[in-house]
Amino acid sequence: MRITFTEPELPKAGALAIGILEDRKFLAGGGAADRRSRGALSRAMSASRFTGKPGQMLEIMVPMGLGMDRVVLYGLGKPGDIDATGIENAGGAVVGQLLLSGLRQVTFAAEVVEGAGLGVAEIAARLAFGAQLAGYRFDKYFTKQKPEQKPSLRQVVVTAKGATAAKAAYRPLEKVAEGVAFARDLVSEPGNTLHPAEFADRLRGLEALGVTVELYGEKQLAAMGFGALLGVGHGSVRESHLVVMEWKGPGAPEAGKPLCLVGKGVTFDTGGISIKPAGGMEDMKWDMAGAAAVAGTMKALAGRKASAHVVGLVGLVENMPSGSAQRPGDVVTSLSGQTIEVINTDAEGRLVLADVLWYAQDRFKPSAMVDLATLTGAIIVSLGHEHAGLFASDDPLADRLLGAGKAVAEPLWRMPLGAAYDKQIESPIADMKNIGGRDGGSITAAQFLQRFTKGVPWAHLDIAGMAWSSKAKPTVPKGATAFGVRLLDRLVRDHYEAK
Ligand code: BES
Ligand code: MN
Ligand code: ZN
Numbered sequence: 394m395r396i397t398f399t400e401p402e403l404p405k406a407g408a409l410a411i412g413i414l415e416d417r418k419f420l421a422g423g424g425a426a427d428r429r430s431r432g433a434l435s436r437a438m439s440a441s442r443f444t445g446k447p448g449q450m451l452e453i454m455v456p457m458g459l460g461m462d463r464v465v466l467y468g469l470g471k472p473g474d475i476d477a478t479g480i481e482n483a484g485g486a487v488v489g490q491l492l493l494s495g496l497r498q499v500t501f502a503a504e505v506v507e508g509a510g511l512g513v514a515e516i517a518a519r520l521a522f523g524a525q526l527a528g529y530r531f532d533k534y535f536t537k538q539k540p541e542q543k544p545s546l547r548q549v550v551v552t553a554k555g556a557t558a559a560k561a562a563y564r565p566l567e568k569v570a571e572g573v574a575f576a577r578d579l580v581s582e583p584g585n586t587l588h589p590a591e592f593a594d595r596l597r598g599l600e601a602l603g604v605t606v607e608l609y610g611e612k613q614l615a616a617m618g619f620g621a622l623l624g625v626g627h628g629s630v631r632e633s634h635l636v637v638m639e640w641k642g643p644g645a646p647e648a649g650k651p652l653c654l655v656g657k658g659v660t661f662d663t664g665g666i667s668i669k670p671a672g673g674m675e676d677m678k679w680d681m682a683g684a685a686a687v688a689g690t691m692k693a694l695a696g697r698k699a700s701a702h703v704v705g706l707v708g709l710v711e712n713m714p715s716g717s718a719q720r721p722g723d724v725v726t727s728l729s730g731q732t733i734e735v736i737n738t739d740a741e742g743r744l745v746l747a748d749v750l751w752y753a754q755d756r757f758k759p760s761a762m763v764d765l766a767t768l769t770g771a772i773i774v775s776l777g778h779e780h781a782g783l784f785a786s787d788d789p790l791a792d793r794l795l796g797a798g799k800a801v802a803e804p805l806w807r808m809p810l811g812a813a814y815d816k817q818i819e820s821p822i823a824d825m826k827n828i829g830g831r832d833g834g835s836i837t838a839a840q841f842l843q844r845f846t847k848g849v850p851w852a853h854l855d856i857a858g859m860a861w862s863s864k865a866k867p868t869v870p871k872g873a874t875a876f877g878v879r880l881l882d883r884l885v886r887d888h889y890e891a892k
Pocket of ligand 3: 659662680741742768
């Protein structure tokens with residue numbers, strides 16, 4: 394989607410999107426447009442149930458007295474309730490409505506709202522951000538789309554008094570949207586194309602933004618001692634990889650410790666020898682969504698030149714059954730030296746993360762580590778598709794994450810950790826086993842990870858229920874959500890940047 398900002402003027406073609414306050418109240422510019430149409434807009438409102446509540450929309454075709462093809466009224470609600478997420482949702486909902494409409498252009502008239510917490514530049518920027526996020530499509534594999542199935546909308550114009558300030562406010566958000574799209578592309582890609590080497594290759598692309606990208610293949614990982622990660626990839630003909638992405642932005646503290654972001658990147662999870670049932674197994678192409686979120690965040694941070702020191706690390710493997718696959722009962726030695734009895738080869742994500750977490754803390758001595766993983770089906774049983782599970786060894790870090798999640802509408806719910814859960818993963822033959830039984834399955838998975846954090850403040854986000862969406866939302870089309878990118882970007886912005 395092309396997005397531009399200009400000073401207020403009425404468009405001559407396409408759609409004009411006008412915000413309406415609760416109880417059908419126009420802002421100044423909308424009121425002027427209503428008068429030019431000799432009241433057609435207010436009549437359209439009173440002839441319908443549109444009252445200006447957030448989420449409401451009303452389309453008016455070829456409005457009389459106005460030059461454009463369509464007017465879309467969208468509800469803003471009460472001025473005091475207007476926030477960034479609400480404005481993004483409005484921008485996203487309008488774009489969602491018009492994407493396939495046949496129109497090529499929509500113009501949002503951003504205006505000052507008395508009594509709102511946001512200024513006009515911020516409102517304009519958030520409308521644009523929502524519009525950009527909603528315009529995402531993954532359609533590269535369609536070869537036979539009919540013209541009416543293809544998006545027609547190409548251009549979003551946002552008009553605002555002080556367009557330059559609006560444009561400046563949008564610049565960092567545009568970079569976040571690029572990070573989101575990058576992550577969505579990775580998550581959407583099927584397992585036959587996005588295997589570990591291809592994933593690593595795409596991460597190499599971040600070098601152009603100034604990110605240092607290091608790639609480790611199986612030979613190096615074996616020499617380094619990544620026994621837990623390599624065991625997972627053993628059954629696959631695709632080579633396993635570790636990718637380390639380091640961003641040290643301008644003005645980032647020279648001496649300070651970095652923030653480490655760690656992602657589970659299982660490019661396809663069959664379950665291995667503990668094979669999954671066929672129904673729904675195709676979903677396991679997105680078992681790398683944690684790694685994609687880390688990659689998308691690195692892209693966003695580097696794109697907007699965040700003045701922070703952040704290291705992203707992703708373990709990329711394919712979990713396949715074969716003659717060379719690891720077996721239930723195998724014992725592997727992790728990078729930490731701790732041994733693991735692999736009871737179930739389908740509990741593979743924690744094996745990958747165990748080595749990557751250990752490596753991250755050992756090499757970078759981070760001030761904090763956050764991992765993201767589509768780790769357990771059990772977290773979906775607990776929290777559905779409304780919250781990701783948050784597990785943390787450190788309360789301030791947990792609170793920062795909860796706050797960031799709330800601010801960007803990527804909500805987290807904190808789950809417990811504790812010694813009694815940890816006991817569930819004791820093994821009769823090794824230092825631990827990789828599953829703790831059905832009860833508290835997400836918690837015992839987190840306990841397992843904690844054993845590889847060596848006391849560094851750490852948080853784990855189990856995003857299994859949030860990585861893929863079967864329902865479209867205003868700024869998140871169906872499919873890959875890129876959950877975590879906006880959250881982590883916000884975490885860095887609020888707590889890890891030199892101000
Ligand atoms: N990738 C899955 C978890 C998952 C399930 C993600 C559904 C998204 C949707 C993970 O590797 C897995 O298979 N976990 C097992 C663990 C079990 C064997 C202890 C699970 O949740 O069933
Ligand atoms: Mn699995
Ligand atoms: Zn998995």
